[in-house]
Amino acid sequence: EGDEAGVRSALDRGARPEVTVPIDAGESWSLLTVAAFKGHEHLLSLLLQAGLSIEGGGTTDITPLMMAAQYGHAQTVKALLDLRGNPLAMDSRGRTALHFAALKGHQQCVAALLPVTPPTPAHLEAYTPVHLASYRGHVEVLEQLAGAGWPLTARDSDGNTPMHSAAAGGRVTCVQWLVQRGGDTSMQNNAGHTPLDKELVTAVKEGDEAGVRSALDRGARPEVTVPTNAGVSWSLLTVAASKGHEHLLSLLLQAGLSIEGGGTTDRTPLMMAAQNGHAHTVKALLDLRGNPLAMDSDGWTALHFAAWEGHQQCVAALLPVTPPTPAHLEAYTPVHAASYRGHVEVLEQLAGAGWPLTAKNSDGDTPMHCAAAGGRVTCVQWLVQRGGDTSMQNNAGLTPLDQELVTAVMEGDEAGVRSALDRGARPEVTVPTNAGVSWSLLTVAASKGHEHLLSLLLQAGLSIEGGGTTDRTPLMMAAQNGHAHTVKALLDLRGNPLAMDSEGWTALHFAAWEGHQQCVAALLPVTPPTPAHLEAHTPVHVASYGGHVEVLEQLAGAGWPLTARDSDGDTPMHFAAAGGRVTCVQWLVQRGGDTSMQNNAGHTPLDQELVTAVEEGDEAGVRSALDRGARPEVTVPTNCWGVMESADCGCQQGPRAPAVSLTAGRVKHRRWRHH
Numbered sequence: 001e002g003d004e005a006g007v008r009s010a011l012d013r014g015a016r017p018e019v020t021v022p023i024d025a026g027e028s029w030s031l032l033t034v035a036a037f038k039g040h041e042h043l044l045s046l047l048l049q050a051g052l053s054i055e056g057g058g059t060t061d062i063t064p065l066m067m068a069a070q071y072g073h074a075q076t077v078k079a080l081l082d083l084r085g086n087p088l089a090m091d092s093r094g095r096t097a098l099h100f101a102a103l104k105g106h107q108q109c110v111a112a113l114l115p116v117t118p119p120t121p122a123h124l125e126a127y128t129p130v131h132l133a134s135y136r137g138h139v140e141v142l143e144q145l146a147g148a149g150w151p152l153t154a155r156d157s158d159g160n161t162p163m164h165s166a167a168a169g170g171r172v173t174c175v176q177w178l179v180q181r182g183g184d185t186s187m188q189n190n191a192g193h194t195p196l197d198k199e200l201v202t203a204v205k206e207g208d209e210a211g212v213r214s215a216l217d218r219g220a221r222p223e224v225t226v227p228t229n230a231g232v233s234w235s236l237l238t239v240a241a242s243k244g245h246e247h248l249l250s251l252l253l254q255a256g257l258s259i260e261g262g263g264t265t266d267r268t269p270l271m272m273a274a275q276n277g278h279a280h281t282v283k284a285l286l287d288l289r290g291n292p293l294a295m296d297s298d299g300w301t302a303l304h305f306a307a308w309e310g311h312q313q314c315v316a317a318l319l320p321v322t323p324p325t326p327a328h329l330e331a332y333t334p335v336h337a338a339s340y341r342g343h344v345e346v347l348e349q350l351a352g353a354g355w356p357l358t359a360k361n362s363d364g365d366t367p368m369h370c371a372a373a374g375g376r377v378t379c380v381q382w383l384v385q386r387g388g389d390t391s392m393q394n395n396a397g398l399t400p401l402d403q404e405l406v407t408a409v410m411e412g413d414e415a416g417v418r419s420a421l422d423r424g425a426r427p428e429v430t431v432p433t434n435a436g437v438s439w440s441l442l443t444v445a446a447s448k449g450h451e452h453l454l455s456l457l458l459q460a461g462l463s464i465e466g467g468g469t470t471d472r473t474p475l476m477m478a479a480q481n482g483h484a485h486t487v488k489a490l491l492d493l494r495g496n497p498l499a500m501d502s503e504g505w506t507a508l509h510f511a512a513w514e515g516h517q518q519c520v521a522a523l524l525p526v527t528p529p530t531p532a533h534l535e536a537h538t539p540v541h542v543a544s545y546g547g548h549v550e551v552l553e554q555l556a557g558a559g560w561p562l563t564a565r566d567s568d569g570d571t572p573m574h575f576a577a578a579g580g581r582v583t584c585v586q587w588l589v590q591r592g593g594d595t596s597m598q599n600n601a602g603h604t605p606l607d608q609e610l611v612t613a614v615e616e617g618d619e620a621g622v623r624s625a626l627d628r629g630a631r632p633e634v635t636v637p638t639n640c641w642g643v644m645e646s647a648d649c650g651c652q653q654g655p656r657a658p659a660v661s662l663t664a665g666r667v668k669h670r671r672w673r674h675h
Helices: 004-012 031-038 041-049 064-070 074-082 097-104 107-116 129-136 139-147 162-168 172-180 195-206 209-217 236-243 246-254 269-275 279-287 302-309 312-321 334-341 344-352 367-373 377-385 400-411 414-422 441-448 451-459 474-480 484-492 507-514 517-526 539-546 549-557 572-578 582-590 605-616 619-627 664-674
Strands: 020-022 028-030 225-227 233-235 430-432 438-440
Touching: 004 041, 020 031, 028 031, 031 041, 031 064, 041 074, 064 074, 064 097, 064 107, 074 107, 097 107, 097 129, 097 139, 107 139, 129 139, 129 162, 129 172, 139 172, 162 172, 162 195, 195 209, 195 236, 209 246, 225 236, 233 236, 236 246, 236 269, 246 279, 269 279, 269 302, 269 312, 279 312, 302 312, 302 334, 302 344, 312 344, 334 344, 334 367, 334 377, 344 377, 367 377, 367 400, 400 414, 400 441, 414 451, 430 441, 438 441, 441 451, 441 474, 451 484, 474 484, 474 507, 474 517, 484 517, 507 517, 507 539, 507 549, 517 549, 539 549, 539 572, 549 582, 572 582, 572 605, 605 619
Parallel strands: none
Antiparallel strands: 020 028, 225 233, 430 438
8 A cells, every 4th residue: 555654563563574465366476566566666665674675576577676667657667776676687588677668658667777778689589678569559669769779670589570569469550660760571480471461460360351451452461371379370261260250251262262271280261160169150151162071180070170169050050061971970970079078959959960879989989988988977868868878888898887987987086986886887997098008997096196996996896906908006006196195095905015017117116217205205114125126227226317316315215225236237326327317426426336337338327428418419418428537439239230220120110119228228218218
């Protein structure tokens, strides 16, 4: 409230000036930041005398000076500068106080900041105050910035000039002002757009028909494409369709665009309109002869997208022109999509149009499997009422009821698990993974950290050691994923901490590799360093490779040796060097590690560090290793004769092609890749 007397009184009676104030954005501000935000410059000296920092505090990276500039408090800006607030400080996006003042068009704040915020190279590598003022249309601020020497043609990281920014903001006056001062209307950004193209793109996005016509009339190129966050690009017709701007379609088609879109996306304008629920745009595209049978790379038509999203009006428009042909029934159908998402009304529409309710996709899943996988009980019941077979198995051998159980386990839904089991779901079913192996449901629950399901699944007959085709136990999976409570629960249920997978890893190895200290703490008392565990790479090796010094402290405290050798003769220090973990190497040296110890390939840890740096193209790392005595003459064994000589080596073509074997690097390229 700017109540100076109240501030003094509260401080005199013991209020803590260092408290921070939470705000809606999930951040917290110091009291000095709050005062600056409110424009209470009369409180600044008092709060600084109480011990606060002129640069603010809390969790925000916006300083009090930035805050005052953003909200136009020119007197507060001047006061903060007099109190030595830093005008060159930048937030995480590279913005100074001048950026905020320029963005908001606060000319007095800009005037106060310009003398102390020169256009240094650091400020010209990204979005400048000139870009911001251009985007917001503040010509007067542009005059100020230009007068202070800020360049009018600087490019940001996307290659945009201030003229691009002005065009993107639809600021015609700013564009004209920049042109009058030598701005180049033909300059392209990284996406290949000129400012005029940018103006066209903005007009299309905003549905501004007059703006589209104006940009086209002045030479904007309708064929430019727009990059998306998904890593593909869209044609302007696709952009218009996705936004529901059906009034722009004919205009863009007349300009030469294709009704089927363009850019690098395989989704058509019709698909985008259907996905986003723009029924009028869907109808307009169909009237303009957009192809409803076109499919993307996943075999989806516009009807699939409408069914997935539950847009009934779009479904109604597309059904008459999208019959259930054999080509559409060989994979995931709109019925599958609607079932997975639980859209019963769409299922009614599809069934009424003759789409079959029992078609199987390439995985053998029926719509009922999809409904069960999505946890859509109402859809399952609806499909059963229409003759759906609850005993039909997919390619993995799962019935819809089994699928319902799997989904409930994955989501940790205890009531759902009990319900599925009570109705006959089979607890012994396994779940295929992307790694090409299958897991038991107990393994799934452990990997997700659902310890509350463990006893229930064990009572249903599952083994504490898991199942399926994987050789990893539930305890290993819980340890790998950092679920300490689940690790403890599995140990209480007599899960075996000494069980090893095919590469000799125990649950402790997985916890050490990931750096999960609580899991390590739970496993250490029941995983002693027995000879069987010391014949290969130990948890100390993997923690060293991962750079987990805290875990090394735990392991050393439990008696795990720090100099054990694996079958390649590598010590933990070799592993730390191979992983580029300098801190771990230093830690091991301080505890008696021998930097001259050679592995079976004749490499010392320092040699291994050099090999890793060369492998990764790390010039600084190579120089550092050489300067400290690494031997450049060491050689590197490979897993394949001729791998360095022939690009046609057959073993490089498949899963048995681990590239170069670099002792610890062999493990890196084998286990780490599958991990």
